[in-house]
Amino acid sequence: MEIKLNELKEIKLKKEAPLVFPLFEGEEVDLKELNLSKPAEKILKNLKEGENEIILTEKGERVIFTCLGKKEKFNEKRFRIWIRKVFREAKSKRLENFEIVLENLPLKKSFLVKEAACNLLLANYRFFKGKKEEEKEVKEVSLLIKNSKSYLKELKEGEIIGEAVNFARELANLPPSELYPQKLAEKVKKEFKGNSFKIKVFDEKELEKLGFEGILRVGQGSSHPPRLIVIKYFGRKERKNFDLGLAGKGVIFDSGGLNIKNWEGMLEMHLDKSGAAAVLGALRAISKLKLPLNIVAAIPAVENLPSGKSYHPRDILKLYNGKTVEVIHTDAEGRLILADALSFLSKDFKPKFILDVATLCKGTLVALGQQIMAVFTNQENLEEKLKQLGEKSGDYLWIFPLWEEYQEEIKSDFAELRNIGKGGYGDPINATIFLKNFVGNLPWIHIDIAPTMSTVESQALSKGASGSGTRFLIAFAQEFLKEFKNG
Helix, strand or coil: CEEEEEECCCCCCECCECEEEEECCCCCCCCCCCCCCCCHHHHHHCCCCCCEEEEECCCCCEEEEEECCCHHHCCHHHHHHHHHHHHHHHHHCCCCEEEEECCCCCCCHHHHHHHHHHHHHHHHCCCCCCCCCCCCCCCEEEEEECCHHHHHHHHHHHHHHHHHHHHHHHHHHCCCCCCCHHHHHHHHHHHCCCCCEEEEEECHHHHHHHCCHHHHHHHCCCCCCCEEEEEEEECCCCCCCCCEEEEECEEEEECCCCCCCCHHHHCCHHHHHHHHHHHHHHHHHHHHCCCCCEEEEEEEEEEECCCCCCCCCCCEEECCCCCEEECCCCCCCHHHHHHHHHHHHHHHHCCCEEEEEECCCHHHHHHHCCCCEEEEECCHHHHHHHHHHHHHHCCCEEECCCCHHHHHHHCCCCCCEECCCHHHCCHHHHHHHHHHCCCCCCCEEEEECCCCCECCHHHCCCCCECCCCHHHHHHHHHCHHHHCCCC
């Protein structure tokens, strides 16, 4: 699908490309400008939020009026949903081409262009394996706005971000039979090649030798051995140190291990690699945006399966930074592989800031529902800025507490730590406190996308992976690290 940005001097209706015209409740429309008859005026004044009205001109051109509700309530979040719904409606009407007027919306034009491009691409994405696409494809969407040439950069940026999120969605959606750890490593090598990238993949022998026992033991129950995929991006080649360290949970499939899940609990566990997918999608966009940062990413890729070789409850593991962990439950595996990855980033690379993304705890889903990510940080002074960045990126988030008192909950009688808290309460906080033991003194953010890993109907996106976390990481790299990169 091609997205064009066209100059809006006067509206010229076209038979081959219907015009989408947004309006607010009670708003008057200049019908002369649209060459429409007077009777349409009464119809449009009575439109309510979410309602559409298609009006034909005498020459057969179509204008699709779409109501945005009350003007004073319209905001960035509503715009994102609206533009996706516009696309969905156009596709349901089998339109190959259409135009959207963006000029009179009460938001910054730079935002409108960027987010329109991004969210049109998000709405266009479908994951089809073994099922044919029955709907007609949209070939071209034109965005109409004044001084259009001033916003070409925003158009391109929105396209890059939308494509990156869809890349993450595609990776997360792939069935585990098609994307086991070694295959993921091969995909990464193919995707991230070029002068700006360096890739290193640690196999099971190297993981054993170097002491990545969390990754190795979680993945040893599968016939597909685990991998640690390390990607270095050099946007500032004159420097060797790293501004940002990223870690993404890459559990290709999570059965729960010996503490096996029920069948319903396994249905979406091919999406347990969504954290890794988000990191990879963000790196893809960061490189295409040519951001002047040096970034190192660590993706631990495993399958958590039951077999005669699986790790057990009561096993004691020695992780990469030397800390020992008693395994209480084998379905709390994500924190074990992330602990190794975070230790590796903090010890070997010492970036200025570490972020990890993971589908870590069902408790965050229970607390927040499916519309917002859970975020934890050891930098309390940044909490409000992180919320603002979530609003700006479209990856909305809520900050959870990270109190030292919870450390008592993960103390083991037989090792330094246990992989779930005592009593089974507060698991999202206990899990994050567990991870905190592996980042040293570095600034760190943990993003739990378990609530948002799959789409919901109200988001006007196709079923499956959402690509959650990708946009936040890109926005963080773009804006938030300005405070750190020159330090």
